[in-house]
Amino acid sequence: MTIKITKLKALINDIPLPIRLFLGKALLFFVVWKIIYGVFFYDSKVLDHPLTIHVGEATVKLLNIATPMSGFTSKREIKTSTYFGKVSQEEASLIYHKGKEIIYIVDRCNGLELIVLYIGFIVCMPSKFWRKVLYVIIGVIILDITNILRCSGLIFLHENYHGYFEFAHHYLAKASIYTATFIIWMVYSRNINFKNEAIQIR
Structure with missing residues (x-):
């Protein structure tokens, strides 16, 4: 057991210090967010409800305006669903x-x-403050639009190519939004160099 711990410490020490600092800050950010969300936001839904309503309404508008189909509406209702074998009732934006x-x-x-x-x-990630602000604003807007496009695409498939819906829902649609996130990250970090001794920002 002691040998394994020693090897683990050696492996961690081999990681450049700037990267260890970044990973540590990212882990701390994630833990703090989970605590704050669980204590203040999970039950109140003060963040979730408005965002879910927004996604539903924006999806409906996009479908009615940008596709040959029309007559879509959204409504906030209580929905019974099964997630990983657990049956639950929760408010959702139902698309009609x-x-x-x-x-x-x-x-x-x-x-x-x-x-x-x-x-x-x-x-x-290390960068100038206003560059971070810019990428946060632009990135959030892009991810929101991507999610709306994802939902719209799923509804289009459901109505026109139902056989492809399940595959798109479980794999393709999720891959699209994760890919968008990864691309923005890559663009943001393209001028950030991690080195053993220091991080240089061009």
């Missing part, structure tokens, strides 16, 4: 097409967790 329920958007699909993760990465 000409009065028929199509899909529903729950709080865990509103993009909040990914947005916070994205912001945490930007905050923890």
Whole structure:
């Protein structure tokens, strides 16, 4: 056991100090967020409800304006759902097409967790303050639009190519929003160099 701990310490010490500092700050940010969210925001839904409603309403507007289909509406309702075998009731944005329920958007699909993760990465990476602010604002807007496009695309598939819906829902749609996040991260960090002794920002 002592040998394993020693090897682990040696492995950690081999990681350049700037990267260790970044990973430590990122872990701290994530833990603090989870605590704050669990204590103040989880039950109150003060962040989740407005964002979920926004995603539902924006998705409906996009479908009605930018596609040949029309007659979409969204409504906040209590929905019974099963997630990992657990049955629960929660408020969701239900999307209707000409009065028929199509899909529903729950709080865990509103993009909040990914947005916070994205912001945490930007905050923890070394850069100038206003550059961080700029990338936070632009990135949040891009991720929000991407999530709306994701939901719109899923509804389009559900109505026109139902056989592809499940695959797109579980894999393709999620991959699209994670890819968007990764691309913004890459653009943000392109001029940040991690070195053993210091971090140089060009």
